[in-house]
Amino acid sequence: MTVSCRFTVNGSPVYGHFAPMRRLLDVVRAECGLTATKEGCGEGECGSCAVLLDGALVNSCLVPIAEVDGREVTTLEGLRTDDPLFAAFAASGGTQCGICTPGMIMAARALLNDCPHPDLSEIRRALSGNLCRCTGYTGIYAAIRAAAGQGGE
Ligand code: FES
Ligand code: FES
16 A cells, blocks of 8 residues: 655655555665765664654654645755754764764754753753764764854863
């Protein structure tokens, strides 16, 4: 059985017939060719697959495509190329192996959209669903503070 779904990814329309439980993560990567979104755990624990769904942060490995019908998806590729988070992550050592980085930046973007000047506790809370095994988080938090115009830690 398939379901027809029509939605947008980074502003571009997508229409197709999909197995209803196919994961948004797989559709974004395999059907849309947008591979910035990464699979880490595949079970909602690591945040590396995070995207925005109607502006809200979701783990795309947990979202069946049938739930995306009529909605707007934003991946890392859909952010503005001059989003200050990109330069801030590079400058602050907020990325090493890079697997977590797309999800971290999407979580940070969701936070800054809602709260342009977060304090450190708000940043920690907003990124609590995103795991990084490389950086120790200090560079990530510093990057987000810098992108928010608050300088590093
Ligand atoms: S791959 Fe989706 S939360 Fe880990
Ligand atoms: S940079 Fe490697 S998991 Fe975060």
